[in-house]
Amino acid sequence: MSATPPTFLWNGLPVAVVDGDTIAMALVRAGVIDLGAGVGTKRSRYFCGSGACQNCVVEVKGLGRVEACLTPVVAGMDVAGGRENGDE
Amino acid sequence: MNSPDALVFGGGPAGVAAACELAAAGCSVLLVHQDGALGGPVHRHEGDGGASPRVAPSRRWRRLAAEMDGLGGRITVRLRTAFVGLDGEGKFLVRDMARNAVSVLRAPRAVFALGAVEQVPPVPGWQLPGVMMAGGLQLLVKGGVPLPAKRVVLAGSGPLLLALAAQMARAGHSPVAVLEAGRPFRVHPAGLGLLEGPEYLWEALRYQAILRACGVPYRMGARVVSVDGAPGALDVAFRAGADPTIQHLDAGLVALHDGLAPNDHGLPRAGLHASGVRIQYAGDCREVLGGRAAIAGGRLAALALLSEMGRTAPDAAGRAAKWERILSRHRRIQRAVTSLFATEWPAPATWPDHLVLCRCENRTVGDLRAVLDPRVPSPKEIKLVGRFCMGECQGRLCERSVRRFLGDREGVPYPAKSLVGERWPVRPTPITAFLDDAGAEGAASSVPPT
Ligand SMILES: Cc1cc2nc3c(=O)[nH]c(=O)nc-3n(C[C@H](O)[C@H](O)[C@H](O)COP(=O)(O)OP(=O)(O)OC[C@H]3O[C@@H](n4cnc5c(N)ncnc54)[C@H](O)[C@@H]3O)c2cc1C
Ligand code: FES
Numbered sequence: 001m002s003a004t005p006p007t008f009l010w011n012g013l014p015v016a017v018v019d020g021d022t023i024a025m026a027l028v029r030a031g032v033i034d035l036g037a038g039v040g041t042k043r044s045r046y047f048c049g050s051g052a053c054q055n056c057v058v059e060v061k062g063l064g065r066v067e068a069c070l071t072p073v074v075a076g077m078d079v080a081g082g083r084e085n086g087d088e
Numbered sequence: 089m090n091s092p093d094a095l096v097f098g099g100g101p102a103g104v105a106a107a108c109e110l111a112a113a114g115c116s117v118l119l120v121h122q123d124g125a126l127g128g129p130v131h132r133h134e135g136d137g138g139a140s141p142r143v144a145p146s147r148r149w150r151r152l153a154a155e156m157d158g159l160g161g162r163i164t165v166r167l168r169t170a171f172v173g174l175d176g177e178g179k180f181l182v183r184d185m186a187r188n189a190v191s192v193l194r195a196p197r198a199v200f201a202l203g204a205v206e207q208v209p210p211v212p213g214w215q216l217p218g219v220m221m222a223g224g225l226q227l228l229v230k231g232g233v234p235l236p237a238k239r240v241v242l243a244g245s246g247p248l249l250l251a252l253a254a255q256m257a258r259a260g261h262s263p264v265a266v267l268e269a270g271r272p273f274r275v276h277p278a279g280l281g282l283l284e285g286p287e288y289l290w291e292a293l294r295y296q297a298i299l300r301a302c303g304v305p306y307r308m309g310a311r312v313v314s315v316d317g318a319p320g321a322l323d324v325a326f327r328a329g330a331d332p333t334i335q336h337l338d339a340g341l342v343a344l345h346d347g348l349a350p351n352d353h354g355l356p357r358a359g360l361h362a363s364g365v366r367i368q369y370a371g372d373c374r375e376v377l378g379g380r381a382a383i384a385g386g387r388l389a390a391l392a393l394l395s396e397m398g399r400t401a402p403d404a405a406g407r408a409a410k411w412e413r414i415l416s417r418h419r420r421i422q423r424a425v426t427s428l429f430a431t432e433w434p435a436p437a438t439w440p441d442h443l444v445l446c447r448c449e450n451r452t453v454g455d456l457r458a459v460l461d462p463r464v465p466s467p468k469e470i471k472l473v474g475r476f477c478m479g480e481c482q483g484r485l486c487e488r489s490v491r492r493f494l495g496d497r498e499g500v501p502y503p504a505k506s507l508v509g510e511r512w513p514v515r516p517t518p519i520t521a522f523l524d525d526a527g528a529e530g531a532a533s534s535v536p537p538t
Contacts, residue, residue: 020124021231028228031236033319033341034217042447045217049224050129051122051170052205052351054448054480054516063188069224070122070185072168 006075011036017075024049024056024068035068036082044081092116092164094393095180095198097171100128101152101379102371103201105386108155110199111162113394113401118193119163120182122170126153128203129223130379133230152383171202172513174356178363183517190517197366197393200355201386204348204372205484209244209269210433210492211312214344215444218319222345226252229259237340241324243267243312244345245431247292250306252343254295257302265337266299267310267326270429274308281424287380288421311433315342346431348376353482354514368392381418384411436496445493446486448479456493464498467506477507480516 007014008026015030024046027035035044035056047055049069056068061078063071068079092115096107099121107117125132131149156163168185175181180193206221208214222242228235229252240256240263242249253266273296282289299306309329316323324337350373358369370389371382388411391404401407441454451474459465459474470476476490477483483490487507494502 021233022124025228025231025233028233028236033236042215042444042450043217046220047224048206048221049227050205051515052481052484053221057480060188066185066188069227070168070170071188072124072186074186 008073008075008077008079010079011081017073017077021073022069023058023060023066023071023073023077023079026073027068036080038082091194092118093195093197094118094390095120095193095195096201097121097198098128098201098203098371098373099123099126099165099167100201100203100371100382101131101149102203102373102382102386102389103199104152104156105383106199106201106368106370106390107163107386108152108159109387109390110393111156111159113390113399115162115394117163118195119165120169120171120193121165121167122185124168126165126167128379128382129226148380148383170515171200172515172517173354174198174361174363174365176363178361178365181513181517183515195365197368197396199368199370199386199389199393200352200358200373201370201382201389202351202355202373204376205351205353206248207346207349207488208485209312209344209346210436210439210443210489211244211314211344212440212443213315213322215447216315216317216319216322218317218322218340219315219342219344222246222248222252222343225341225343226255229256229261235261235341237320239264239337239339240341240343241265241267241322241337241339242343242345243269243310243315243324243326245269245429246345246347247272247425247429248345248348249343250292250295250299252345253304253306254298257298257304262302262304263343264339265305265307265310267312267324267337268306268308268429269311269431269433271308272428276428278424278427281420282428284417285421285424288425311431312344315344346433347426347429348372349488350374350376351484353484353487353508366393366396375415375419377415377418377422381415384414387411388415436493439493445489446476446479446483448481448485449475451476451486453493456490460494460497464494467503470494470507482514483508 368389
């Protein structure tokens with residue numbers, strides 16, 4: 001068993017994983033509020049917390065674009081914010 | 089269980105009560121819920137052990153959970169799975185949130201109990217990062233997530249602001265202020281309606297006492313005018329009462345709220361679906377009446393489905409009458425609460441052009457004014473030409489403001505539901521989620537009841 005706490009990657013930087021958290025909760029714990037470029041001049045962000053607003057959509061390697069507020073965070077996940085990362 | 093007797097979508101009090109009632113009558117039920125725990129916004133953090141020690145399970149929820157446990161294997165729960173659509177052939181599409189994969193479920197009948205969706209007040213700046221819905225903030229607080237900002241301002245209108253402020257104070261992170269645009273605690277004839285629901289009155293007074301003890305200003309008649317800035321350095325502008333002076337508060341985070349509406353966007357209509365599936369709505373998804381009424385509503389929805397199956401228990405009529413009485417009582421209470429919190433937001437004619445209505449498609453009041461000139465177009469034109477209520481949130485966030493604006497222009501209320509239809513997927517669902525799972529009916533594994 002490793003002593004280092006489990007992490008996932010947010011835009012390439014490690015962020016701690018807390019058991020039971022969604023990606024959005026883990027990011028807020030780490031102080032990340034702005035989730036990168038959004039539609040037009042808007043920024044992506046956590047807003048409703050319940051899948052209604054779609055403002056928190058992020059790109060997870062292997063999963064695609066998902067709501068950060070509904071997707072459970074898993075150690076080793078590679079998550080990127082912002083549309084520039086998600087759109088082809 | 090991929091083809092149960094009944095599907096129930098949404099695992100709040102209404103969905104769980106509906107599932108219990110169906111299972112008690114002998115039906116196999118698959119309860120599909122998008123979060124990691126049952127309970128809905130009020131109860132989901134209850135009983136999750138260490139994560140949020142401050143939330144003690146309520147008696148109401150404990151009883152319902154025990155009832156579900158008592159129904160043995162007839163209810164299967166699938167967590168972290170969301171309803172996305174019902175096709176013309178009666179295939180229910182659900183998305184497994186952890187795998188982002190869609191699978192198919194079949195059942196001859198279903199209950200939709202997807203709860204409520206919070207409404208956004210017409211406040212420039214609501215679209216900024218660092219601004220969230222009160223319910224979003226509440227989920228963080230209840231989930232034990234330390235907030236990355238010391239100064240939090242709650243603004244808008246509605247009982248949830250009061251409840252959230254008290255919950256934050258109890259969790260040791262009091263908001264700087266609550267800017268409540270209404271004047272709920274004034275002496276008002278509507279308040280008499282609350283005498284019928286002393287439990288609500290008592291709850292409100294208890295929250296107020298907590299705020300007083302923690303020194304949190306609850307400013308009634310304080311109307312938020314705009315939010316500006318960046319996370320950690322937001323400026324909240326507001327007006328107090330009739331005073332025209334604009335006052336300011338610094339905030340690291342801002343939570344907004346302006347009441348609740350049924351979360352029924354894009355759902356198949358209640359009744360007999362073209363595919364032959366029977367549909368019922370329950371709880372806040374049908375009519376926003378709160379958690380106590382949601383349990384009665386869930387049971388009533390189940391009874392309606394059972395009677396269509398010809399499985400009417402001898403005492404069904406009596407029980408249905410009792411639950412109808414509960415709904416009527418809560419309808420009267422909610423009416424009183426609504427008039428106590430009645431808020432005069434600025435008239436749509438005065439909304440600034442830069443106020444964002446639809447965040448998904450980046451459409452502002454100015455854009456809507458341009459589409460309107462010189463006449464008010466049809467709902468179809470509003471959507472297809474104006475691109476309002478067309479984005480990823482399916483109009484959940486902008487529909488009411490757009491309708492208010494149009495109603496104000498026309499001088500008659502713009503018809504409810506005219507801008508949102510029966511359209512699926514109810515959420516954007518990546519094509520890859522379908523492809524991954526093509527044809528694999530019920531591929532997602534099921535989660536045992538908790
Ligand atoms: C943000 C918010 C905060 C609230 N805070 C309070 C409070 O502090 N105190 C209080 O008394 N009342 C509060 N309420 C009201 C209270 O939640 C409801 O009155 C009550 O829970 C209604 O029960 P329900 O079963 O109808 O819906 P809910 O309890 O809301 O349950 C519906 C469930 O369906 C799930 N769902 C949504 N979409 C899907 C989908 N597509 N697929 C599968 N599942 C889905 C949701 O995650 C939700 O958990 C709040 C409501 C909201 C929306
Ligand atoms: S925050 Fe609204 S969908 Fe995630």
